Amino acid sequence: MMLVSTYVAPSDVEGVGVFASEAIAKGTLIWRYEPDFDRLVPASWLSEQTPMMQEFLQKYAYPAHDNPGMLVIEIDNGRFMNHTLEPNTDFTRVIEGYATRDIAPGEELLCNYSEFDPEFALLPSLVAAFAVQKTMTNGHAGG
Template sequence: MMLVPTYVAASDVEGVGVFAAEPIKKGALLWRYDPSFDRLVPATWLKEQTPMMREFLTKYAYPAHDQPEMLVIEIDNGRFMNHSLSPNTDFTKVVEGYASRDIAAGEELICNYSEFDPGFELLPSAVSAFAMRKKSRANGVAAH
């Protein structure tokens, strides 16, 4: 769960992201895994869902560090944190996330998903795919 004031807004990284609502000092604790707050669902549950729910879970859920058969779904703004290989956060402790440098108010909080999800694979950008379809339609080209 997020431990600093944040808001969700349009992101230059992907779709929407989570942004610092006030300055955050380097080393500040930003996020903590809290099983009484973060939603846990069985990983096998994914197969039973509709395609739309599977897409949502694939995008926003990740394996619980202490229960690999469970997925974590963050219910606060934390689920909107985007991925980068040059993050301004440090999630190497897995259950806690820290500011790896001073973060200005209005700056997007970015993490490296591989720090807490060893099997992480970057999904194709939904924003890019939508933009390409929109551009193709505007140019009279059918997109597939």
Template sequence: MLLIDTYVGPSAIEGVGVFAAEPIRAGQMIYRFAPEFDRLIELSEIDALPESIRRFVDRYTYPYPGKPGVLVLDADNGRHMNHSLTPNTDFRDSVYGYAIADIAPGEEITCNYSEFEPGFEMMPSMVAAHAGRSNGNGSSHAR
């Protein structure tokens, strides 16, 4: 659950992203895992879902830390956070996320998916789409 005010808008990284709606200072906690707020989905549930929802789950979930076979679906704008190799956040802790740089209102909030998703790889289509970028950004799905 994001602990800061955000909005979703057009992203130069991929489609849409999540942006700061308030100033965020380096070191500020911006996220806390909240199972009472965010949806936990058992992998065994996915096959029974309609194809469109399975695609949604594939795009917007990530593995639940420490519990194989369970995914997290953020219930807020966090699910639109895009991947960057040079993120402005730190999500290595499985419960809390922090800003690692000052983030101005209107600036896109990014994270490195590999910090919380073991084995993360960008989809080939996104690798090709972002091959010419020097900032290392790209996404297979939003956080």
């Protein structure tokens, strides 16, 4: 559950993202796992769903740290937080997320999904985007 004021808007990282509505100081608790608020569904339920629902769950759900066989679906803006290898948040405690530096209003909140999802793998669209970004960063234009 998000604990700071946020909004959802187009992201330069992927689709849409979650952005700070106000300044967030380094060290601020920005998110907390709330099993009474966040939706839990059985992981086995995934295979019983329509392809559209499976795609949604694969994109937005992640394993519940305290409940094997269950997936967490955040029902607030937290589900729109995008992945990066250089996050401005820290989710290594799994049940809590903190700002690792001051975050300005309008700045996208980014996390490293592997901090709370040990089986995290990039979606194909992100793999391609990161490959292009890495090529550009290394001074090579793709072609």
